[in-house]
Amino acid sequence: MNKKRERDEHIEQLWYMKEGGEDSIDALKSALNASYDTDITDELLSEDLVELSEENNKIALTKKGEDYARQLIRAHRLAERLLYDVLGGDYESGACEFEHTVTHELVDSICILLGHPRACPHGMPIPEGECCKRSSRTAQSSVIPLVELEVGQSARVAYINCKSDQQLHKIDSLCIRPGAVVTLHQRYPAYVVECEGSNIAMDEEIVANICVWQNPEHLQAAGKEALAQPGGKGNQWGRFRHRKRGR
Amino acid sequence: MTGRLIRKKKDNSDSPSNTTKVKKIAIVGLPNTGKSQVFNNLTGEYTLVANYPLTTVEMKRTRCEIGGEPYEVIDTPGLHCLYIHSEEELIVRDMIFKELPDIIIQCIDANQLKQSLTLTADLLELGIPMVISLNAIDETARKGVWIDSDGLSRLLGVPVVESITVNGLGTRELKGAISKARRGKWSLRYGKIIGNGISAIESELPADASFKRKIAVLLLLDDPFLADYLRAEYGEEKVAQLKKEVNRVRRQFRGNVGRVLNNKRSRWVDDIAENTTRKQKITSGEFSKTFGRLSRHPVFGLPILAFFLVTTYLLVTHVAGYLDVKLSALLLDPTIEFVERLFGAEDGSIRSQFWYDFLVGHYGILTLGLFNAIVTILPILSVFFLMFGFLEDIGYIPNLCVLTKRVFSRIGLTGKSVMPLVLGFGCKTMATLTTSGLRSRKEKFIAVYLIAFAIPCSAQMGIDMAIFGRIGIKAFMIGYGALALIELCAGLALNKIIKEEERSDFMQELPAIRFPRPKAIVTKTYYRLYWFLKEAIPIFIIAAAALFLFDKTGILDLTKTLMSPIVEGWLGLPRDIVDVLLLAAARHEAAAGLTLRMVDAGELNYVQCIVTVVITTMFVPCFANVVAMCKQMGVKTGVAMAVAINMSSFILAGILNWILIFTIGRWVL
Ligand SMILES: Nc1nc2c(ncn2[C@@H]2O[C@H](COP(=O)(O)OP(=O)(O)OP(=O)(O)O)[C@@H](O)[C@H]2O)c(=O)[nH]1
Ligand SMILES: [Mg+2]
Ligand SMILES: [Zn+2]
Numbered sequence: 069m070n071k072k073r074e075r076d077e078h079i080e081q082l083w084y085m086k087e088g089g090e091d092s093i094d095a096l097k098s099a100l101n102a103s104y105d106t107d108i109t110d111e112l113l114s115e116d117l118v119e120l121s122e123e124n125n126k127i128a129l130t131k132k133g134e135d136y137a138r139q140l141i142r143a144h145r146l147a148e149r150l151l152y153d154v155l156g157g158d159y160e161s162g163a164c165e166f167e168h169t170v171t172h173e174l175v176d177s178i179c180i181l182l183g184h185p186r187a188c189p190h191g192m193p194i195p196e197g198e199c200c201k202r203s204s205r206t207a208q209s210s211v212i213p214l215v216e217l218e219v220g221q222s223a224r225v226a227y228i229n230c231k232s233d234q235q236l237h238k239i240d241s242l243c244i245r246p247g248a249v250v251t252l253h254q255r256y257p258a259y260v261v262e263c264e265g266s267n268i269a270m271d272e273e274i275v276a277n278i279c280v281w282q283n284p285e286h287l288q289a290a291g292k293e294a295l296a297q298p299g300g301k302g303n304q305w306g307r308f309r310h311r312k313r314g315r
Numbered sequence: 316m317t318g319r320l321i322r323k324k325k326d327n328s329d330s331p332s333n334t335t336k337v338k339k340i341a342i343v344g345l346p347n348t349g350k351s352q353v354f355n356n357l358t359g360e361y362t363l364v365a366n367y368p369l370t371t372v373e374m375k376r377t378r379c380e381i382g383g384e385p386y387e388v389i390d391t392p393g394l395h396c397l398y399i400h401s402e403e404e405l406i407v408r409d410m411i412f413k414e415l416p417d418i419i420i421q422c423i424d425a426n427q428l429k430q431s432l433t434l435t436a437d438l439l440e441l442g443i444p445m446v447i448s449l450n451a452i453d454e455t456a457r458k459g460v461w462i463d464s465d466g467l468s469r470l471l472g473v474p475v476v477e478s479i480t481v482n483g484l485g486t487r488e489l490k491g492a493i494s495k496a497r498r499g500k501w502s503l504r505y506g507k508i509i510g511n512g513i514s515a516i517e518s519e520l521p522a523d524a525s526f527k528r529k530i531a532v533l534l535l536l537d538d539p540f541l542a543d544y545l546r547a548e549y550g551e552e553k554v555a556q557l558k559k560e561v562n563r564v565r566r567q568f569r570g571n572v573g574r575v576l577n578n579k580r581s582r583w584v585d586d587i588a589e590n591t592t593r594k595q596k597i598t599s600g601e602f603s604k605t606f607g608r609l610s611r612h613p614v615f616g617l618p619i620l621a622f623f624l625v626t627t628y629l630l631v632t633h634v635a636g637y638l639d640v641k642l643s644a645l646l647l648d649p650t651i652e653f654v655e656r657l658f659g660a661e662d663g664s665i666r667s668q669f670w671y672d673f674l675v676g677h678y679g680i681l682t683l684g685l686f687n688a689i690v691t692i693l694p695i696l697s698v699f700f701l702m703f704g705f706l707e708d709i710g711y712i713p714n715l716c717v718l719t720k721r722v723f724s725r726i727g728l729t730g731k732s733v734m735p736l737v738l739g740f741g742c743k744t745m746a747t748l749t750t751s752g753l754r755s756r757k758e759k760f761i762a763v764y765l766i767a768f769a770i771p772c773s774a775q776m777g778i779d780m781a782i783f784g785r786i787g788i789k790a791f792m793i794g795y796g797a798l799a800l801i802e803l804c805a806g807l808a809l810n811k812i813i814k815e816e817e818r819s820d821f822m823q824e825l826p827a828i829r830f831p832r833p834k835a836i837v838t839k840t841y842y843r844l845y846w847f848l849k850e851a852i853p854i855f856i857i858a859a860a861a862l863f864l865f866d867k868t869g870i871l872d873l874t875k876t877l878m879s880p881i882v883e884g885w886l887g888l889p890r891d892i893v894d895v896l897l898l899a900a901a902r903h904e905a906a907a908g909l910t911l912r913m914v915d916a917g918e919l920n921y922v923q924c925i926v927t928v929v930i931t932t933m934f935v936p937c938f939a940n941v942v943a944m945c946k947q948m949g950v951k952t953g954v955a956m957a958v959a960i961n962m963s964s965f966i967l968a969g970i971l972n973w974i975l976i977f978t979i980g981r982w983v984l
């Protein structure tokens with residue numbers, strides 16, 4: 069079907085392989101299985117997006133290809149954040165076509181809205197965009213770090229940026245997770261946060277990694293609405309399609 | 316005929332096959348959820364119960380009969396989930412994996428149902444028959460929260476018993492439920508790819524392996540401690556094979572398996588919690604909440620701390636002092652009279668000076684031994700432990716973590732080491748054991764050292780207060796100020812010397828402030844005193860006897876002469892203080908008794924008194940503490956630390972002596 073989409077799939081897969089430290093053609097084949105297409109790789113080669121060496125069985129993105137892939141991945145992972153945390157959808161089985169249909173500007177405005185998240189719900193890094201470098205937060209962001217709340221204020225957790233799975237797991241076991249309501253009770257000498265009926269004292273670094281909705285009611289409502297009417301608001305972010313990964 | 320039968324029965328009960336048949340019950344649950352209280356209720360024994368996490372740091376087991384059947388009941392330290400974050404949790408999981416308990420009782424604090432259900436999800440996956448004890452429902456009821464325990468039982472497929480453990484309510488029901496323990500419903504699904512992956516890993520495990528499913532899940536989660544267990548159990552080869560399979564499954568599933576597993580579990584928990592909990596929309600403000608907030612507030616927290624300290628100080632000095640006088644009149648004086656009559660001759664001289672001295676002389680086993688413990692130390696400890704138990708039970712102590720956080724991070728104690736240090740004010744040995752949860756060796760080193768060094772444990776603080784009580788509260792502030800300063804400098808120095816490693820995260824759950832229950836506090840104090848007497852009286856007596864012998868043989872005098880340059884010259888103390896130092900090596904409380912006697916006899920002046928308290932507080936960590944240090948750091952480091960602590964206590968106390976002489980000494984003396 070859509071040629072661009074298939075091309076993008078190949079490029080995204082090459083990015084994943086790079087993250088995983090792989091660069092063999094066989095790996096690409098087995099990852100894409102049915103949708104692997106030599107025509108596409110040839111085309112990418114001619115456009116100078118990949119470099120190929122058949123005899124070494126190696127394939128990798130060029131500088132130009134990486135730039136292109138970065139945009140795709142960024143859009144994909146931001147979409148996952150949006151889908152999962154805002155709309156409460158299930159992202160495991162569904163990747164989205166979002167990244168194939170949106171403009172840079174739209175991706176950046178979602179990034180700003182979400183307060184420049186650093187990782188997707190799977191914990192994979194979201195490549196930085198121009199907006200993150202400028203770090204434009206201001207009033208446009210609906211998501212702010214918990215440290216910026218006023219003492220005594222409550223907010224709903226949007227997502228958690230974490231340095232490691234271990235840390236995330238620990239935070240999770242205290243029930244601080246997307247959707248939970250937290251209250252900031254104290255800032256000094258240590259942060260004290262209340263969540264699900266228990267008070268937890270924490271370091272500033274951890275509190276800074278917990279991102280919350282600035283205005284929870286408003287946004288949650290918008291998200292629910294978008295999910296409720298498939299043809300409505302949700303559509304402006306692109307069409308979500310569920311697809312099975314792997315076999 | 317009957318006789319034979321009985322004998323046969325008896326033989327049976329002694330045979331090993333029967334002892335292995337005693338069923339094991341493991342009581343597990345999140346920290347501070349009432350596990351130890353349930354243990355006490357079930358078995359009739361006593362382990363420490365306190366309103367903060369890390370009260371229990373080692374397994375406690377006992378045999379008892381429930382419903383006519385013998386059981387071995389095990390109380391465990393807190394556990395958040397089977398994926399391990401720290402070593403104190405590891406010992407619980409290892410116990411479960413290696414001992415395969417027949418029944419698990421999970422304690423859930425009804426105030427924190429969601430947090431506990433995460434652990435429930437993990438435990439259900441083990442497939443061990445389970446009972447849930449839903450504790451503290453008195454508190455949720457007061458807060459306007461209602462938990463549908465029958466619904467919970469239906470959803471989880473295991474018996475759920477409501478209980479108010481502190482009053483013993485629900486214990487009978489729990490005992491009844493133990494025979495009905497069931498495996499539970501496993502309704503958490505991970506999705507097709509992961510589900511298949513888990514099955515694939517399971518099939519790689521040996522057929523007779525236990526907890527195959529849970530182990531497969533933990534392997535997927537990349538549990539840092541699991542490989543050791545598997546290696547010990549199934550060998551290196553199997554581990555490599557499993558690793559390969561796990562990697563294959565992970566590759567197949569693009570994305571982070573761990574996070575997906577977690578998210579699934581969280582949703583399962585949220586679902587169950589939502590379906591079983593009803594909350595009142597409005598509740599009245601709670602005094603306990605407000606008090607908790609104030610007690611860790613940067614401005615109000617310090618006055619509250621000061622208030623508790625001063626109250627304790629006043630109680631210890633006045634009430635314990637009063638008791639001391641009464642007990643002396645009641646016990647000590649009649650005994651001395653009796654001994655005098657026993658050995659006294661007509662003309663008022665004493666017939667057998669040796670035996671008289673042995674019993675009630677300066678180093679008599681009765682005066683310095685038995686009655687030192689009962690008449691002098693016991694009243695002090697009773698009053699102090701009552702107060703300390705009160706603070707423990709309302710849950711005040713962990714709030715000190717918040718107040719002292721900044722100070723501790725200055726000295727390199729960033730994350731999880733804050734709580735062990737705060738716990739050091741309770742019992743240094745227990746606090747040292749809790750440092751096993753620290754991953755960074757640097758933090759562990761500093762924490763173990765500082766706990767052993769200038770922190771007074773609760774008993775020490777009680778007797779220090781009593782000694783200072785004789786010369787005034789100002790001395791108390793000077794002495795403890797000096798100790799705090801010394802501790803801080805030691806921390807700063809260690810932080811500079813030991814090279815930086817990764818810091819751990821500071822995340823400490825603060826227990827809710829609870830109303831104190833006099834009965835629980837009295838029980839706890841009773842047991843603490845009972846343990847103290849049982850442990851200490853023999854040591855007091857032996858130490859007194861040893862000093863007596865050293866004295867009679869002249870060794871003591873020689874030691875005093877040899878140490879005189881240090882003791883008299885450097886520390887500025889009278890030479891008899893060597894007795895105190897020697898006793899301190901055996902038991903700090905014994906030394907304190909002697910110090911009190913010297914203060915009363917006017918043998919120590921103001922400065923000397925402060926220096927004595929400071930040096931004995933730092934000097935020789937108690938034996939149990941040294942053992943714990945060796946356990947945590949290895950024997951070599953542990954012993955080296957103990958030596959370093961003793962040397963530095965002499966050096967620092969000397970410096971303090973000179974500073975005091977040149978400052979306050981001028982106008983006090
Ligand atoms: N009001 C009320 N308090 C309870 C109940 N059960 C336990 N507590 C309190 O909870 C606190 C913790 O009890 P423990 O038995 O020490 O808890 P634990 O699980 O052994 O704690 P750790 O060993 O530190 O992990 C104590 O202060 C108890 O008095 C209950 O049913 N009602
Ligand atoms: Mg306990
Ligand atoms: Zn992702």
Ligand SMILES: [Zn+2]
Pocket residue numbers: 176179180183184185197198199200201
């Ligand atoms: Zn951005």
Ligand SMILES: [Zn+2]
Pocket residue numbers: 237238241395396398
């Ligand atoms: Zn966990």
